[in-house]
Amino acid sequence: MTSVQQAPRYTPLRERHEALGAAFTDFGGWQMPVRYTSDLAEHHAVREAAGLFDISHMAEFEITGAGAATYLDYALAGRLSALAEGKAKYSLLLTERGGIVDDVIVYRLQEDAFLIISNAGNRDAVRAALTERATGFDVTVADVSDDYALLAVQGPRAEEIASAVEGITEVSIPWAEQKYYAWASARYHGEPLFIARTGYTGEDGFELLVRSADAPALWDAVLAAGEPHGIVPAGLAARDTLRLEAGMPLYGHELSLETAPAQAGLGRVVVADKASFVGKDAPALAADARMLIGLAAEGRRAGRAGYPVVIDDGTIVGEITSGALSPTLGHPIAMAFVDPAVSDGATPLFLDVRGTRIPAVVTDLPFYRRKK
């Protein structure tokens, strides 16, 4: 791997973020808003009302052609040919050896057309894998990331807010009838708007895919529609604590080229009885392979990514992949890869927080589940 220092990239909403006083951070080569005012206020707003996220750094690929469905069955871990038009599915792009190139959401647009949304930092790797795997299939893979911006409205008030946004017309399915992990089409001031009822916060919400040029106006319109409902712009800091509470894996933390899906609790995503797919012949998981678990602790001092998980005699039995003081629950939570012998919670575990041992208990994921 070569490391090329590239100029930081900004989304089409840069000026909006700057005007709102955002602090920026590097994320996958992009300069993204990490917070506007307060991580905690933004986090709580998403749990209690709504937040608006700019996630335009994420990558989008259009898969079209008569062979699109059979191609995706080969290229991805899931059975996408079984996905109904109008629906979405979480899936994985695996290596031949069963490691994870990326986790993606696939939307079936039509019989022969799909949209894949992948992580920003993996855009090149995803494009390369999708393109290489297209050989021999009647399919076209197009990286359309630069054409679109992506906004996420997340929170219990998301439906009220999204349905009140000025300029959105021709919504193909009434807002209230749109299903989770499904999508609808609409127009925004006459231009195409893709509405997905998906998200990464553990809350209800919509992701709005819009032409880049229209993104600033849509951003303003969503904030205006959401103002009476308590919407706030929310940054990556809040997004990270929200997704951690929701037990959602983050590439580079819980997922990697060296991680098998089953280790990360994603074994169900891999449809092993497909005739042929990349990753099908991966070696079986070693008996001592570390498994992802949830850990909860008391107090206020959090274990962080990279900190060891130890047992009573000090032996290191795992490592934290993500950790924070949960803003919603009020106590520290963490995801960690641990030796399978201690993953069932029978053995007392401790987070080694810079030399201080904090007792932690194995907890089912997610840590937080929204009320229906």
Added chain:
Amino acid sequence: MTDLNSLRYTEEHEWVAVDGTTATVGITDYAADKLGDVVFVELPAVGTAVTANAVVGEIESTKSVGELYAPLDGTIVEVNDAVVDDPSLVNSAPFESGWLVKIEVAEGAADALLDRDAYVAITEG
């Protein structure tokens, strides 16, 4: 409001207010903003002897962990229990109720620390 020009500063983004031989120490608004929302503060015990530039406490935000350095040699004579109970004071009032520790120091010890102009120059660099 505290007159920020009356304070001394360190390159580690602490501020120091000197009253005779008592130095009140906190972190600057710049450091508090960089950390994000502070959710946990650990401070040294009263009576602890501290050495300039040594780590004496921790300041954790939702996103990261910051260390509190002793700006001067001395002995901890008071810690701010209010900020331990409510760490958000570090963000909301870093120069006032968000102060962290008081250190008994030698007369004139703080004179070598940065003045406001020198500190601001660092944060703008």
